[in-house]
Amino acid sequence: MIIVYLTPKLGNEKLVLFSLIRSQDREQKKKKRKKGKEKTQQVPVSLLHANDDQPPPADQFPPPRLPTVVRRRCSMVSKSSSLNLVTSSPPLLSPLFSSPPSRINLTENIAIEGGNLSFSITTRQGKIVPILRDCSLRIPSGQFWMLLGPNGCGKSTLLKVLAGLLNTTTGAVYVKKPKCFVFQNPDYQVVMPTVEADVAFGLGKLNLTNDEVKSRVLEALSAVGMSSYLQRSVQTLSGGQKQRVAIAGALAEACKVLLLDELTTFLDENDQMGVIKAVRNSLRNSEDVTALWVTHRLEELEYADGAIYMEDGKVVMHGDVASIQSFIQTKQSDYIKRNYYS
Numbered sequence: 001m002i003i004v005y006l007t008p009k010l011g012n013e014k015l016v017l018f019s020l021i022r023s024q025d026r027e028q029k030k031k032k033r034k035k036g037k038e039k040t041q042q043v044p045v046s047l048l049h050a051n052d053d054q055p056p057p058a059d060q061f062p063p064p065r066l067p068t069v070v071r072r073r074c075s076m077v078s079k080s081s082s083l084n085l086v087t088s089s090p091p092l093l094s095p096l097f098s099s100p101p102s103r104i105n106l107t108e109n110i111a112i113e114g115g116n117l118s119f120s121i122t123t124r125q126g127k128i129v130p131i132l133r134d135c136s137l138r139i140p141s142g143q144f145w146m147l148l149g150p151n152g153c154g155k156s157t158l159l160k161v162l163a164g165l166l167n168t169t170t171g172a173v174y175v176k177k178p179k180c181f182v183f184q185n186p187d188y189q190v191v192m193p194t195v196e197a198d199v200a201f202g203l204g205k206l207n208l209t210n211d212e213v214k215s216r217v218l219e220a221l222s223a224v225g226m227s228s229y230l231q232r233s234v235q236t237l238s239g240g241q242k243q244r245v246a247i248a249g250a251l252a253e254a255c256k257v258l259l260l261d262e263l264t265t266f267l268d269e270n271d272q273m274g275v276i277k278a279v280r281n282s283l284r285n286s287e288d289v290t291a292l293w294v295t296h297r298l299e300e301l302e303y304a305d306g307a308i309y310m311e312d313g314k315v316v317m318h319g320d321v322a323s324i325q326s327f328i329q330t331k332q333s334d335y336i337k338r339n340y341y342s
């Protein structure tokens with residue numbers, strides 16, 4: 001089906017050939033699965049979860065058959081509060097919680113934490129559709145993390161749950177306050193006529209003097225590299241500059257957590273880099289600011305301190321950038337081999 005989509009001019013012969021390849025593929029998969037069952041004891045937990053066509057139900061996770069060493073690594077991770085959530089090889093991680101935490105642990109220096117989050121919607125026909133399934137994550141304060149995954153896997157929904165814009169069906173959420181959600185489209189957020197007025201917009205509620213407002217606006221604009229744009233009309237800004245103004249607005253409000261939803265989707269490479277650097281810079285200026293950045297772009301991962309990879313409403317991996325990068329690359333090359341060279 002995917003080949004048909006990518007090359008719509010395929011003739012009937014190629015479609016027949018493709019079905020044959022698919023059925024061969026299915027046979028091979030069956031054999032592999034059979035073999036895989038025999039080898040289960042040597043496979044890391046996250047691979048079991050990520051590659052299984054039918055992952056184990058959440059309440060059986062980690063599965064009882066896991067080797068001791070994997071279970072020990074999972075619990076070490078759940079206790080860690082530093083960047084090095086993955087401290088030893090093999091680095092692949094399972095979701096952090098194997099059973100719902102009775103309460104969120106606030107004693108560690110954690111900025112964002114979610115335990116066994118689920119979110120469903122009910123259709124007009126009364127059908128319940130799960131969007132997030134048992135997602136757990138933990139992000140230390142002062143770090144820049146990225147949230148990746150294929151289209152429709154639930155990234156934006158998870159971000160909205162963390163922002164408090166959506167209520168979970170089950171699970172517990174902790175996010176440091178004040179927290180700010182920056183939208184994918186800056187036109188939803190940059191609404192005042194000038195850059196200065198826009199960045200100062202959220203400060204009205206804080207009872208500050210004019211001087212305090214001015215100094216906060218300048219500081220925030222300088223963090224995103226836009227201090228010289230103070231008096232500019234927002235209509236004359238590029239998409240990337242508008243994104244940076246939106247981030248400056250969040251920084252001016254002294255937000256401790258920035259929840260950033262695919263900010264670089266509509267941007268060219270220059271603006272994309274400008275926005276990423278603005279976020280990094282704002283984190284450098286204040287040790288206490290944490291950012292979670294939703295993206296599709298694998299190349300952006302190199303700017304992150306840690307990452308979360310989602311598929312089909314689940315957190316499949318959570319931890320250091322290098323492991324997640326290689327995990328995604330392996331998945332991509334497997335996909336290409338399976339679909340184009342088998």
Ligand SMILES: Nc1ncnc2c1ncn2[C@@H]1O[C@H](COP(=O)(O)OP(=O)(O)OP(=O)(O)O)[C@@H](O)[C@H]1O
Nearest residue numbers: 121131149150151152153154155156157158262296
């Ligand atoms: N209000 C809703 N009603 C019906 N389905 C919804 C609703 N909100 C989200 N969904 C579905 O939930 C799934 C996850 O959506 P979400 O926008 O979180 O994914 P995403 O990973 O951010 O996708 P993308 O990368 O394409 O932006 C999608 O299949 C989407 O169609």
